[in-house]
Amino acid sequence: MTLKIADSWKNILKEEFQKPYFNTLSNFVKSEYRNHICYPHENDIFSAFNFCAFDDVKVVIIGQDPYHDKNQANGLCFSVKDGVKPPPSLVNIFKEIQTDLAIDTPPITNLERWASQGVLLLNATLTVRAHEAGSHQKQGWETFTDQVIKQLSDQKEDLVFLLWGGYAKKKGKVIDSDKHHVLVSGHPSPLSANRGYWFGNEHFSKTNTILERINKSKILW
DSSP states (O other), rough: OOOOOOOHHHHHHHHHHTTTHHHHHHHHHHHHHSOOOOOOOGGGGGGGSSSSSSGGEEEEEEOOOOOOSSBBOOOTTTTTTSSSSSOOHHHHHHHHHEEEOOOOOOSSSSSSHTTHHHHHEEEEEEEEETBTTTTTTSSSSHHHHHHHHHHHHOEEEOOOOEESSHHHHHHHHOTTTTTTTEEEEOOOSSSHHTSSSSTTTOHHHHHHHHHHHHHHHOOOO
């Protein structure tokens, strides 16, 4: 696996890249991409880091797996490529944005715009085999992304962490809530949202209120 990751992150995570588990993970990913169709494209595996430098991170959204259908995953959690029909979770995210912020903005599919404003869109597992959800779990990605979250928590202050669903909440256990702002909600998937666990969480306005209070620019959702 080629480490196409921004220097700002490479310096923070250099010790992680040298650990035995990451070497094993790298070999696994190389084999999977060589022998199977996998997503996202190999050049996009570390897109979350390349669109949002370490020093620029203001908000962290934690996802689980990349989308596993053709032409969807682009390396940012919940995001899909330009021109791709938005998946149900992304549709529900923008429904909440429209209600929360009282705006009529049409949903976008590619969330690079968020990332470029300081939103780290981090999946817990960064790769997946086509049409096989969860196929690259428990191979080392979770250890790596736990360390990413821990480094953010340890080295920065006043980040806003958005934890949507049970999986993200578990990942969030390493966050120091005395230093950071943690907003928790159900997942935006229809299964959760239609049971009342997503809509009305107002995470987007709450995030911007926090950012304003600490003299940081708001996110243009």
